[in-house]
Amino acid sequence: MVQETHRAASPSVDPANDILLSVEGLHLAFGGIKALQGIDLAVRPGEIYSIIGPNGAGKTSLLNCISGRYRPQQGRMVFNGTDITGLKPNQRCRLGLGRTFQNLALFGHMTVLDNILVGRHHLMRNNFLSGSLYWLSGARREELEHRRHVENIIDFLEIAHIRHSIAGTLSYGLCKRVELARAVALNPRLLLLDEPMAGMNFEEKEDIARYIIDLNEEWGITIVMIEHDMGVVVDISDHVTVLNFGQPIASGLPDDVMADPFVRQAYLGEESLLEESA
Structure with missing residues (x-):
């Protein structure tokens, strides 16, 4: 197993702890378009958990299901021991589930x-x-x-x-x-961040990454984050799941996931992989 070289894991991240957020067999379709196909997640208390993938992979659809904006056709979501699959967004907020949006909603x-x-x-x-x-x-x-x-x-x-x-x-x-x-x-226990650094310059990204780490380590907020900057993902995440065409193709430690050939193909394309191996 590749040794983690990003940030030190928070003391609150303990594999023996109960799962804070469990997503089981999630399926979401819009007409004939399958946005999510059999998604499983297990987010532990104290983690920074990143969800990555190419555009159109289903990342925001997944966050919309977790936050209650979308209702999946199949699957189950459990947050802090409560089945939230049928709950409205405001009810999930009261349980301690917060989020930001890809597009500003101020x-x-x-x-x-x-x-x-x-x-x-x-x-x-x-x-x-x-x-x-x-x-x-x-x-x-x-x-x-x-x-x-x-x-x-x-x-x-x-x-x-x-x-x-x-x-x-x-x-x-x-x-x-x-x-x-x-x-x-x-006052969330779990915070869903949808591309919190999109459209920012280098200094702004550094600031937001620092705030996310501090919210996690000092404020005790578990983070589930969608982010396209792979440098940030590798540096600050405890766990990474990769989606492609609505399906999970890899999940694990950041360095392990980024070395996965299926992940590299999804991001770089087959030609790039062939050129590297030549």
Whole structure:
């Protein structure tokens, strides 16, 4: 077995631990198009688990099934001991499942602070009556707790200088950071990241990779990530699964997976492999 040469594994990654997310025999089709065919995943607590593959391999479809946006025709998903296959997205959020999107999903007319506070919405217990008795109830104290948590996230992601900026006026790289902040505000146990570094320059990618590692190691958040930058994947992942045409073709340690001939063929094409072996 190839020795892992990327980051040191988090102490919380223990093969003996229970599986945090289990995906079993997942099938998804749109008419005659088979997007996913028999996908199995087992994500352990504390892992950074990357899903890679060429464009159209079914990666985002898989995340959409896990988060509840798509309903698979076959298969089962279990998160932290709860079967989530039939649950709605908001119900999965309440269980501690958060995500970001490949395309930005921020409220462009709202401030950065308000966008992040939206991520706390499902944690708020106030109703009309408690809101009307704001100063006499625990509502004010609850709001302060939410604000304190959001400010911690803002400081962590180094976006204090844009706290009151309108999201729609920010650069793409900063918007991706704000979207990450909103997902973290959900207080997730598992965070699904769909191409968190897409469209970024080298320095921005370095920053996001550092934030992902810190969220995993310091905040204790398990990560499932789709990413096209293979250098980043190898450097920060504990486990990698490769999809091609909706099917898994390899799964394991990053260095082992990247050395797999089927993976190399999927990414480089048969001609490149033949040239290398000549």
